[in-house]
Amino acid sequence: MEHTTTDHVPSGASRAGPFSWYGPLSKNEKRTFWSCKIGYALDGMDTQMLSFVIPTLIATWGISKGDAGLIGTSTLLASAAGGWIAGILSDRIGRVRTLQLTVLWFAFFTFLCGLAQNYNQLLVARTLMGFGFGGEWTAGAVLIGEVIRSQDRGKAVGMVQAGWALGWGLTALLYAGLFSFLPAEQAWRALFMIGLIPALFVLLIRRLVKESDTFEQARDERLGQSEKPSPWAFFEIFAPRMLSTTLRASLLTTGALGGYYAITTWLPTYLKTERGLSVLGTGGYLAMVIVGSYVGYVSSALLTDAVGRKKNFILFALGSMSIVLAYTQLPIDNTWMLWLGFPLGFFASGIFAGMGAFLTELFPTRMRGSGQGFCYNAGRSIAALFPLLIGALSETLPIGVGIGVFAAGAYAVVILAALSLPETRGRQLAS
Structure with missing residues (x-):
């Protein structure tokens, strides 16, 4: 059986310009688009912080480049596990709820990175942060992909993912500002602590973003057929x-x-x-x-x-x-x-x-x-x-x-x- 995403765009809508698809979107579709785009930007902001502070950590703590590289690799491996688990969760509890959980997760552990007193504490906090940032990508990509109609899905999802570059640029600006006004040994901590800001973004998601119609229709069908989701369904x-x-x-x-x-x-x-x-x-x-x-x-x-x-x-x-x-x-x-x-x-x-x-x-x-x-x-x-x-x-x-x-x-x-x-x-x- 096939389901189409809810189509709110008039069939005669103009397709003249490359961004003409955005105007006819419904209020919920626009809210979802911007929430996912901002989410990716904040994800990118928190994730890119490490690359800016590595030289300071090497100088302050005397760690090697290999130690710094291990932090990066462990973050990526944790994000891989987090991304899959978030995907499984989004199929069971919904895309929006999973998105909220993953944003809270990576924001909290980014903040903890700023409180680390030694290398091992930073390694653990950053690895756990990676678990959340990998999950946020999955939940956000599935959500925006289901909400936008098929003709414009590629444009909308791609524009959302462009938020990563905005977050990267924001980190560069924060780094330049903090390291100009604070000693390096304080500035790197302040940078990570600013990473808690995305947690406030979850309040916006809770108020404004609805679950995708596609997911709810599939869930209602299962309920109508008295079909309980198998705990092993992800192996499908x-x-x-x-x-x-x-x-x-x-x-x-x-x-x-x-x-x-x-x-x-x-x-x-x-x-x-x-x-x-x-x-x-x-x-x-x-x-x-x-x-x-x-x-x-x-x-x-x-x-x-x-x-x-x-x-x-x-x-x-x-x-x-x-x-x-x-x-x-x-x-x-x-x-x-x-x-x-x-x-x-x-x-x-x-x-x-x-x-x-x-x-x-x-x-x-x-x-x-x-x-x-x-x-x-x-x-x-x-x-x-x-x-x-x-x-x-x-x-x-x-x-x-x-x-x-x-x-x-x-x-x-x-x-x-x-x-x-x-x-x-x-x-x-x-x-």
């Missing part, structure tokens, strides 16, 4: 008729995330230590990457509905490959490096804009949360190993070779997985 994504889709979708996310982590984790080190470029430490370079990321998200959101999910993934994978080759093979100076920050952010981040809509459309409603949560976060957990493998390879080969091999291989996996999966643009959501 591994049933014979779904297993192939689950595995191929997981390969798609593994490639996209693996390429992203390979580029963003080691490229700055390579360019600074082996190419002797100094622009990487400037705010201008970071601003260029963040602006490029936001523009990439928005452009990809528009393209995924215009040309289809598969072509969009392939286009951005090829663009990301080109960026890796440019960084590792071309003779680049600081001026070129500054300008290449824009396409780096554009392609490496933009590839994710279509991911939420695509995964939403691949799974039926009763297993959509667990399917989407597993596929995205299985990819995240495997991709989290890429920085480690590149670091190990750099012991015997130039680090640029490792970046190029792993990133190019990852984006090749994206292309192959996209070609093997069905096109879902415009698909109505199956119950």
Whole structure:
């Protein structure tokens, strides 16, 4: 049986402009859109804080780069587990309630990071924070994917995910402000403590955001048939008729995330230590990457509905490959490096804009949360190993070779997985 999302848009609505889809949305759809977008921005804000304070922690506590890297890896692995569990929860207790729980979770443990008195306490608090930030992605992506009608799902979900770049930019501004007015040993704590602010956002979600009609219809059908949800229902994504889709979708996310982590984790080190470029430490370079990321998200959101999910993934994978080759093979100076920050952010981040809509459309409603949560976060957990493998390879080969091999291989996996999966643009959501 098929269910369509509730369509509040008049059939004759103008499709002239790239953002003409937004105006005719219902009040609830607009509230859901902005709540999810703000949620992603706050998620991005809290998550990116660690990258800004690592140099201060190394100087203040005397930890090694390996210790700092362990915090990042443990956060990613915890987020993978949290994302799947949040997906399972969203299928059982609802998308909105799960979204509230995950936002509260990552906000609380980000605040605790600011109270840590030693490395081990920070490692535990940050790992638990990752559990929540992975879950927030899953719950928000499923919710907005179900609320927006099929013609505009890619644009809406992609625009929501662009909130991540806004949160990243907000962290950069907070970092600059706090470290200008406070001693470094106090400023890093204040930055993490500001991470409690998203908890207040939950009050807004509780008042303004309703559960998706698609989820409620599926739940009402189960109740009408006196069907109780099985505690093992989330294993349906591994049933014979779904297993192939689950595995191929997981390969798609593994490639996209693996390429992203390979580029963003080691490229700055390579360019600074082996190419002797100094622009990487400037705010201008970071601003260029963040602006490029936001523009990439928005452009990809528009393209995924215009040309289809598969072509969009392939286009951005090829663009990301080109960026890796440019960084590792071309003779680049600081001026070129500054300008290449824009396409780096554009392609490496933009590839994710279509991911939420695509995964939403691949799974039926009763297993959509667990399917989407597993596929995205299985990819995240495997991709989290890429920085480690590149670091190990750099012991015997130039680090640029490792970046190029792993990133190019990852984006090749994206292309192959996209070609093997069905096109879902415009698909109505199956119950």
